[in-house]
Amino acid sequence: MPGSVTFCELPSLVEFVGVTRSYGSRVAVEDIHLGLDPGELVFLVGPSGAGKTTLLKLINREIRPTCGEVWVDGLPAHQLSASKVADLRRRVGVVFQDYKLLPRLTALENVAFALQVTDLRISDEEARDRGLDALDAVGLGDRADAFPHQLSGGQQQRVAVARAVVSQPPLLIADEPTGNLDVETAWQITDLLEDIANFGTTVLVATHNVEIVKRMQRRVLTLVDGRLVRDQPAGRVGRLAWAAWS
Amino acid sequence: MGGVVVKGRFPGRRRLRNLAGTAPALGSMTLLLLLSGLVGLSGFAMRNLAITEAHDASLLHVYLRDDATDDQVAALRARIEADHRVAGVGYTTKAQALARAQRRPGLPELVDATDSNPFPASLDVQVKQVSDVGAIDALVHDDAAVDPGYPTSYDQGAYQRIQQVMLGAAIAGAAFLLLLGFVALTVTANSIRSAIHARRDEVTIMQLVGAPRWMVRGPFVIEGALTGGFAGLAAGIVTLLISLALISAGSSSFAQVAPGVTVEVAIVAALLVFVVGIALGSGSSLFSLRKHLES
Numbered sequence: 001m002p003g004s005v006t007f008c009e010l011p012s013l014v015e016f017v018g019v020t021r022s023y024g025s026r027v028a029v030e031d032i033h034l035g036l037d038p039g040e041l042v043f044l045v046g047p048s049g050a051g052k053t054t055l056l057k058l059i060n061r062e063i064r065p066t067c068g069e070v071w072v073d074g075l076p077a078h079q080l081s082a083s084k085v086a087d088l089r090r091r092v093g094v095v096f097q098d099y100k101l102l103p104r105l106t107a108l109e110n111v112a113f114a115l116q117v118t119d120l121r122i123s124d125e126e127a128r129d130r131g132l133d134a135l136d137a138v139g140l141g142d143r144a145d146a147f148p149h150q151l152s153g154g155q156q157q158r159v160a161v162a163r164a165v166v167s168q169p170p171l172l173i174a175d176e177p178t179g180n181l182d183v184e185t186a187w188q189i190t191d192l193l194e195d196i197a198n199f200g201t202t203v204l205v206a207t208h209n210v211e212i213v214k215r216m217q218r219r220v221l222t223l224v225d226g227r228l229v230r231d232q233p234a235g236r237v238g239r240l241a242w243a244a245w246s
Numbered sequence: 247m248g249g250v251v252v253k254g255r256f257p258g259r260r261r262l263r264n265l266a267g268t269a270p271a272l273g274s275m276t277l278l279l280l281l282s283g284l285v286g287l288s289g290f291a292m293r294n295l296a297i298t299e300a301h302d303a304s305l306l307h308v309y310l311r312d313d314a315t316d317d318q319v320a321a322l323r324a325r326i327e328a329d330h331r332v333a334g335v336g337y338t339t340k341a342q343a344l345a346r347a348q349r350r351p352g353l354p355e356l357v358d359a360t361d362s363n364p365f366p367a368s369l370d371v372q373v374k375q376v377s378d379v380g381a382i383d384a385l386v387h388d389d390a391a392v393d394p395g396y397p398t399s400y401d402q403g404a405y406q407r408i409q410q411v412m413l414g415a416a417i418a419g420a421a422f423l424l425l426l427g428f429v430a431l432t433v434t435a436n437s438i439r440s441a442i443h444a445r446r447d448e449v450t451i452m453q454l455v456g457a458p459r460w461m462v463r464g465p466f467v468i469e470g471a472l473t474g475g476f477a478g479l480a481a482g483i484v485t486l487l488i489s490l491a492l493i494s495a496g497s498s499s500f501a502q503v504a505p506g507v508t509v510e511v512a513i514v515a516a517l518l519v520f521v522v523g524i525a526l527g528s529g530s531s532l533f534s535l536r537k538h539l540e541s
Contacts, residue, residue, distance in 0.1 A: 004421055060454065062454075071262050082459065085453075085454045086453075086457060091456075092456075100447065100450070102447065102448055102451060114451075115454040117455055117458075118457065
């Protein structure tokens with residue numbers, strides 16, 4: 001039915017069913033089947049150009065699959081009309097390598113901005129309180145009034161994480177969240193993402209950081225040339241052959 | 247959007263930056279809307295002129311012989327009035343014709359040059375349809391009461407020529423207005439595209455955090471509407487001022503050249519220009535958003 005959204009009760013929070021995405025003649029991801037469960041922390045690894053970002057964009061409906069189905073929290077991302085995309089994105093928090101904070105807004109305003117644009121019923125006071133809570137949770141309660149340029153890279157990434165989780169989405173996707181950070185700060189951000197997962201949010205992290213992936217011993221999805229070549233369960237230390245190519 | 251953000255970091259400086267970005271569109275739209283307003287008023291005047299001409303062209307003067315008897319004139323009048331294509335018949339005496347001629351530019355000198363009255367009496371026939379004037383002319387042409395040298399005022403093809411000129415002017419005016427509309431649409435759409443480009447980070451973030459489409463697009467539509475509104479207001483005021491200046495300076499001659507263009511009409515035209523400006527600004531914004539703003 002045009003304009004309506006079909007909800008589907010699926011066991012997984014995110015479900016890819018035979019998903020292929022092509023850009024012209026180039027295939028970015030091919031025949032992907034996977035499911036992400038609630039509260040999972042999952043790493044998505046692979047060499048550059050393997051299709052990690054494409055997979056994240058498919059979840060957030062920045063792009064549509066060429067064929068196959070993408071279900072996110074019961075919503076069919078593969079067939080959502082443009083007017084319904086916002087419904088899906090309210091269920092997905094996003095963290096980027098380059099933070100993507102609005103430079104004219106303070107840390108608190110950046111966080112409150114995400115909250116208020118998604119729900120007009122939220123009062124200024126509530127937005128401020130919840131924004132401060134989120135900043136407290138990432139350890140930046142005392143820097144609420146700082147502008148992005150007054151914060152370090154790690155602090156900016158924390159603000160970005162706070163913005164992503166302030167509306168308590170069931171899913172958080174992070175595209176190379178530690179890519180611009182030093183080792184120590186990268187670990188702090190990773191710990192933060194782990195805490196978020198422990199509170200029941202599914203967290204999918206695309207990363208190149210082999211050390212983090214090895215030490216965390218969480219589920220690891222390996223993409224190579226657009227194909228999901230390995231789905232390693234949590235608690236196992238596997239070979240990260242892709243690292244040799246990246 | 248709630249106050250935490252709105253009251254936060256969107257100072258006047260940013261609005262000034264936006265204004266600077268839309269200034270070219272504002273100027274172009276003002277000029278184009280002003281031209282549209284003046285072309286529209288001219289079109290309105292030409293339409294009125296066409297109506298007046300059509301009315302005049304359907305009034306046929308049947309000139310009577312000076313020696314025609316009253317019975318001959320009465321018989322002719324009865325014959326004309328009996329025709330279903332005729333709306334009414336009036337009678338103008340030689341003295342009335344002379345008095346009318348003396349009011350026309352250039353004719354008083356001619357009248358003074360002769361001792362006699364050269365203007366004939368006439369039956370003034372108001373024909374219902376301008377297309378039937380020729381048939382009525384043929385009906386009376388050979389009547390004994392009618393002047394055989396200059397029987398009627400009928401000028402075959404005169405009205406058709408006027409109509410052709412009016413039609414040509416209407417087509418040219420409409421084409422000109424369409425061209426102006428297209429240019430205004432393009433200029434404003436480009437301005438909005440620039441605004442989208444300048445705020446792409448903000449727009450991207452709003453989209454990624456799940457802001458509804460209207461919230462992402464709304465500011466741009468409002469910006470387009472404001473640009474169009476300001477341009478329409480300025481163009482409307484100038485249109486009104488030009489019209490008022492022409493009306494007061496030209497007085498009676500202006501009424502002949504541009505019949506029907508009164509102060510009230512000029513005000514309505516100015517309001518229309520304002521409304522069209524808002525519609526054009528909003529419409530071109532939506533057009534640009536559909537084209538350049540991905541969801």
